[in-house]
Amino acid sequence: MNQGGWTCPHDIDGICDIIKKECDPGDKGCVLYGKVKFSDETSPSNEAFEKRMERKMKKLQEELHGD
Numbered sequence: 001m002n003q004g005g006w007t008c009p010h011d012i013d014g015i016c017d018i019i020k021k022e023c024d025p026g027d028k029g030c031v032l033y034g035k036v037k038f039s040d041e042t043s044p045s046n047e048a049f050e051k052r053m054e055r056k057m058k059k060l061q062e063e064l065h066g067d
């Protein structure tokens, strides 16, 4: 992947050395999985991202109402 000037260090000639197949940003195992929200709504990363955000918000709310 080489978009927006960022090149993933795991991208070896288009093949990801983590998932051992063609680079698929946001796929399970990808370093971006759950960290980034993709414009492609079918990306499995999006659900993981939402869940992560939900947990974060919940934790924040607990902290806020904790005292």
Ligand code: SF4
Pocket: 001, 008, 009, 010, 011, 012, 015, 016, 017, 018, 019, 022, 023, 024, 025, 026, 027, 029, 030, 031, 032
């Ligand atoms: S799938 Fe993810 S970790 Fe693998 S090369 Fe692509 S961007 Fe990098």
